[in-house]
Amino acid sequence: MATAIPPPSAHLGRTQRQQRLLSNFSLAGALTHRQRVIPPKRNSLRSSRLSFSVTSAKTQVNEGEGGRTQQGKNEEEEIESPFTVLSYIRSQYNDIMVVDTPTSRVLLLDETHNVHSILYKEQILTGSYWDESATLPAVIPEGPIAILGLGGGTAAHIMLDMWPSLRLMGWEIDPILIDKARDYFGLSSLEQPNEAGGFLSVHIGDALSPSVSVPGGFAGIVVDLFSDGMVLPQLQETNTWLELEKKLMPQGRIMINCGGSNSDGSKNNRTWRNNSTIVTMSEVFGQLSWKVMATTESENYLALTGPTPDFDFWSKMVPSPLTSHVREWKPCAL
Known part of the structure; x- marks a missing residue:
């Protein structure tokens, strides 16, 4: 079952602090079973708490449901995934950033660029x-x-x-x-x-x-x-x-x-x-x-x-x- 995710608001401009949080985070997006995502070069996304990519997660989910086909492997194509910063705020406990991609929504916390939550728009499992x-x-x-x-x-x-x-x-x-x-x-x-x-x-x-x-x-x-x-x-x-x-x-x-x-x-x-x-x-x-x-x-x-x-x-x-x-x-x- 797909997860009901509230629609994104208007694109927010990035402050220097937001850019610093995003600079080392590595997130793959816009993924189907035939697509492998290469993160944007200028704004790559990475998780240090959990080394997580949509590519590996989707692969694990597909393999768990019966395995990837050889055709799927051969037809993978590399694409770039755009992303939008929906919200950024500093609280008493965290630097909180919400990032939206074509296929998922991601919660980043603190300056270690950690992925603390992810929800996919077309699947419930994360592969993690x-x-x-x-x-x-x-x-x-x-x-x-x-x-x-x-x-x-x-x-x-x-x-x-x-x-x-x-x-x-x-x-x-x-x-x-x-x-x-x-x-x-x-x-x-x-x-x-x-x-x-x-x-x-x-x-x-x-x-x-x-x-x-x-x-x-x-x-x-x-x-x-x-x-x-x-x-x-x-x-x-x-x-x-x-x-x-x-x-x-x-x-x-x-x-x-x-x-x-x-x-x-x-x-x-x-x-x-x-x-x-x-x-x-x-x-x-x-x-x-x-x-x-x-x-x-x-x-x-x-x-x-x-x-x-x-x-x-x-x-x-x-x-x-x-x-x-x-x-x-x-x-x-x-």
């Missing part, structure tokens, strides 16, 4: 770690799911599209960011109950505050907490995970975007021990799984608490585009 959140409901009890680090709401859009009856609760510390997400990323539409009764409730505040809780506990918690391109330092502390574990109902799980590797080792020797967040979690959770989503430019480690799920059961329970994703998880050998 946000998609993994939609595999979580299959292996947790029924109940509310918290998203800690809501951003522009990419994960919430995907989860409610594939699991319409979910009750999501999202926390974001920056109220201006939430305003922009409502204006440009369709967040308001998620706050209204859909036909299946699912919805997102938005909460402004510290996602790691003791007040982030519900009676009976969360069935699941999605953690995506970054600042200045780095995982929040609190996620390197065992006490943080001990407190988050207390917020779960029995058989509840936490799924975490753990960022990149802390090692300069070979990409052929990826292990969960290369990621300090997962190492810290392993000291708290007796059972833990991990996976890495890699592109040619970067990698994202993810972790999942609890017993390693039965992959046959899990793959049957998740929406069909994600069946291959769940088999990439591995237990941490503690």
